[in-house]
Amino acid sequence: MARLIVDPLTRVEGHGRVELLLRDGRLDDVKVRLLESPRLFEALVTGHRYDAVPELVCRVCAICSAVHKLASLQALENAMGVTVPPTAAMLRELLLLGEHLQSHVLHLFCLILPDLREVPDILMLLKQGDPLAVGGLAVKAFGNRIQEIAGGRVIHPVNPVFGGVAYRPGKDELETLAVELERWQRDWPELAAGFEQAGHYPAAGTALGSAIATGLADSFALSGELLWYEPSACAPVAEYVRLLGERSRPETYAKDAAGASGPFLVGALARNRLAAARGVPVGRLADGLGIHANNLAQVREVDWILQRIGQLLDALLGNAGTGPLRAGPVAVRGGKGTAVMEAPRGLLVHHYVVDEWGTVVAADIVTPTAINQRVIAAQVLADLADEADPARMRQVTERIVRAYDPCISCAVHLLPASGDGA
Amino acid sequence: MRTTSSLKLSWVRFTSCSGCQLMLLNCETSLNELARIVELDAFPLVSSAGDRSEPVDIALVEGSLSTPEEVERLLAIRRHSRLLVAVGACALNGGINALVKGERRSCLAGIYGEQSAGWDSFPPQPVHHFVRVDWQIPGCPPERRELLESLGSILHGGWPGRQLMPVCMECRCNENRCLLVEDHAPCLGPITLAGCNASCPARGVPCEGCRGVVPEANRDELYRLLLETGLSVQEIQHRLERFGGTPHGQADR
Incomplete structure (x- = not known):
């Protein structure tokens, strides 16, 4: 049996490799290996005080650092029965939206656009003065400005703290964002159009996997108390262990998750399908699209993100922006808490057990790329079933993996919250 | 020090969150200029190009090292790089990765189960424990200004000013x-x-x-x-x- 190795996977976050096993020249099996060195976050957060842990775990991943910080805070706040005041919750959501905007645009314009233009990287496009590349970077910078103003800095934000947020952004800062937002609400559709033509993407079968995501029952959202999954079911977040059925596999340093009915799919496409199914659509996509539609789903989501940023800025510039920033004094107590949030690339779960002195004694983090690992392999196998040219196999494999917007440094994570019966 | 108009550059990442290289991509308004002065040898996050074998002018190294394979890669990079710059807290002193306490085998087994018995890894170490480091850019994450200043100074044959105050x-x-x-x-x-x-x-x-x-x-x-x-x-x-x-x-x- 011949073996084709795609290593390193380029224009994805982190170090991964795909092994294509060929039998008689045709693809027979696919192994997706996430090759980050083990970082043992679970071991390093235990023994730390509850309010220090979010500052450590945001370092799991830079591109998702805000959502890691927010999900860990919420899980720990749930564990200790703390409710965040509304103004603080709005500022946290604004930060999360900034992260999603930055991440989606980074993926679309810096990592995917070079494929559509058949060049190796965005630097080449910038040298050529490609207007789409230049425009994309300007939107990316806007996403980062939101993160800097709402979060304190662009990576590893410092504003979200246990019980709320540390500071209130200046009115003038929020007003600058509102002014720039108008520009992008006007100009985004033209930039987005660059990703619409199906001819730019490799021919592909239907995207595989059962979608799973969090969100609200009556509106699209990036966090929630429920897990929605196909076909048409939902469960409380505490069910995540049973649902995701995580397990370790020898060929990779990340753990993957398999649903009872085949692998799960997480990310913008999964969110889009589930939102449409529960009647709160976030931009329409045609049925039966391949995995490259994940890029289109990100484009649609940016429309929603820009709209939602507008709503939050209006509220924060009005009376809602003047409320308290922190919950009252924290009564330290033991407990366990879970929070789920949507990272740009899909469902993220944080779960902690805290002892009666406020020390974290167990932790569990399930990351989107760990969940997607199996469906990526299945999709490569399905889409390359009829391909015989090894060079094209490599190229298409890279593009399929890229379409998921994987974040491999995230995927190396922690489990299990051993023995606490989560 | 050379003073030509372009730098052949590799970005190499070991155990880290990728924040240091993302910070370079976060210099949105300077990427255009960077594109003109930098020739990428290898920068997997950004580019699918690169032969990854040529000698380079500058290797930017992010992350700490925790496997023998990583150390071998680092040694090879040092051999074919004229300058090696360590970027970010993980590369400079191990960073957050180095906070893991306790015996490594049992930590691995506790998280990944018995399969981890065959994994070869050691407590994360900074880059300077293995190779000579020509310049350091601190921070978690590093500042955009410092990344650009360092590349700019090196391009023009010098070093940026060194920060010593708190x-x-x-x-x-x-x-x-x-x-x-x-x-x-x-x-x-x-x-x-x-x-x-x-x-x-x-x-x-x-x-x-x-x-x-x-x-x-x-x-x-x-x-x-x-x-x-x-x-x-x-x-x-x-x-x-x-x-x-x-x-x-x-x-x-």
């Missing part, structure tokens, strides 16, 4: 309220390397020391002030060792 001084210059003395908040500004313009304390957020420890830090006095904030001895220890006080880090060398 974050505290930047707060003084900006007339920020002192969080440590006035609010009894656990701010590490007095012993942390400046260069971030005290951006966190300026927002009322105590410094967590992500840029590492300044030379000749007065740790004793800071320790006394931290005790006054009401933190326990263990919490102070955790806070001080988060960036730069670990047994593996250069701060204690």
Whole structure:
């Protein structure tokens, strides 16, 4: 049996490799290996005080650092029965939206656009003065400005703290964002159009996997108390262990998750399908699209993100922006808490057990790329079933993996919250 | 030092969160100029190009090292790079990765199960434990300005200015309220390397020391002030060792 190795996977976050096993020249099996060195976050957060842990775990991943910080805070706040005041919750959501905007645009314009233009990287496009590349970077910078103003800095934000947020952004800062937002609400559709033509993407079968995501029952959202999954079911977040059925596999340093009915799919496409199914659509996509539609789903989501940023800025510039920033004094107590949030690339779960002195004694983090690992392999196998040219196999494999917007440094994570019966 | 108009560059990443290289991509308004002066040898996050074998002018190395395979890669990179620049807290002193306590085998087994018995890894180490480092860019994450300044200076055949004062001084210059003395908040500004313009304390957020420890830090006095904030001895220890006080880090060398 011949073996084709795609290593390193380029224009994805982190170090991964795909092994294509060929039998008689045709693809027979696919192994997706996430090759980050083990970082043992679970071991390093235990023994730390509850309010220090979010500052450590945001370092799991830079591109998702805000959502890691927010999900860990919420899980720990749930564990200790703390409710965040509304103004603080709005500022946290604004930060999360900034992260999603930055991440989606980074993926679309810096990592995917070079494929559509058949060049190796965005630097080449910038040298050529490609207007789409230049425009994309300007939107990316806007996403980062939101993160800097709402979060304190662009990576590893410092504003979200246990019980709320540390500071209130200046009115003038929020007003600058509102002014720039108008520009992008006007100009985004033209930039987005660059990703619409199906001819730019490799021919592909239907995207595989059962979608799973969090969100609200009556509106699209990036966090929630429920897990929605196909076909048409939902469960409380505490069910995540049973649902995701995580397990370790020898060929990779990340753990993957398999649903009872085949692998799960997480990310913008999964969110889009589930939102449409529960009647709160976030931009329409045609049925039966391949995995490259994940890029289109990100484009649609940016429309929603820009709209939602507008709503939050209006509220924060009005009376809602003047409320308290922190919950009252924290009564330290033991407990366990879970929070789920949507990272740009899909469902993220944080779960902690805290002892009666406020020390974290167990932790569990399930990351989107760990969940997607199996469906990526299945999709490569399905889409390359009829391909015989090894060079094209490599190229298409890279593009399929890229379409998921994987974040491999995230995927190396922690489990299990051993023995606490989560 | 050469003074030609372009730099052949590799970005190499070991155990890290990728934040250092993302920070370079976050220099959106300068990428255009960067594209003109930089020729990529290998930068997997950004580019599918690169032969990854040629000698390069500069290798930017992010992350700490925790497997023998990583060390071999690092040695090869040092051999074919004229300059090697360590970027970010993980590369400089092990960073957050180095905080794992306890015996490594049992930590691995506790998280990944029995399959981890065959994995070959050791506690994360900074880059300078294995190879000569020509320049360091601190921070978790590093500052955009410092990344660009370093590349610009090297392109023109020099080094950027070296920062030796603490974050505290930047707060003084900006007339920020002192969080440590006035609010009894656990701010590490007095012993942390400046260069971030005290951006966190300026927002009322105590410094967590992500840029590492300044030379000749007065740790004793800071320790006394931290005790006054009401933190326990263990919490102070955790806070001080988060960036730069670990047994593996250069701060204690």
